Amino acid sequence: MSEHVPDDHSAAEWDERYRSADRLWTADVNPALVAEASDLPAGTALDVGSGEGADARWLADRGWQVTAVDISQVAIDRARETDTREAITWLRADLSVDDVPGRDFGLVSLQYFPIPRSDDATVQRLLDAVADDGHLLVVSHEAEGVRAQGRNPDDYFQPADVAALLGDGWTVITDDTRERGVAAGGGAHTHDVVLHALRTRS
DSSP, rough: OOOOOSSOOOOHHHHHHHHHHSSSSSOOOOOHHHHHTTTTTEEEEEEEEETTHHHHHHHTTTOEEEEESSSSHHHHHHHHHHOOOTEEEEEEOTTSSSSSSSOOOEEEEEEEEOOOOHHHHHHHHHHTTEEEEEEEEEEEEOOOHHHHTTOOOGGGGGGHHHTTTTTTEEEEEEEEEEEEEEETTTEEEEEEEEEEEOOOOO
């Protein structure tokens, strides 16, 4: 069965996709988050496109106060049922039109979060949500794997595009393409592109 990926990324499309399976994603934390955040001091984190909550739970286990945001109410409800800790705030929001829920996060994490190339305003709002001395982590699948699934990675912001917007006041810690360790997307996604940056001043 081929993976259905919403074309318009609407809430209704994502809700339907989550309803189509008891679990849409693995319960395992994304490997780039482990690699880049394991040694960071716990603080406040924004998990963008949190899905069923594996990354948010991993962060909360390590002492973070997490705001987990997803466009799908089905995903948010499923994640909340799995973990009711006060350390995680589960929120349904469409960040292309809704305000980012907070500022001054010690970590803003975007794991495979699709932002259309034309929507630089959403990217800027997410950058603005990172605190001084806070971290930004943007991860996408390598372009070859995305194309293998019949999609065009050029339609969406990639980590390199985000890096080009950082400018003064940011220090890039990681700008890398690496093996995932465990392939995703039915084996199509074997490598991830990882951007990790530190905000040094507003």
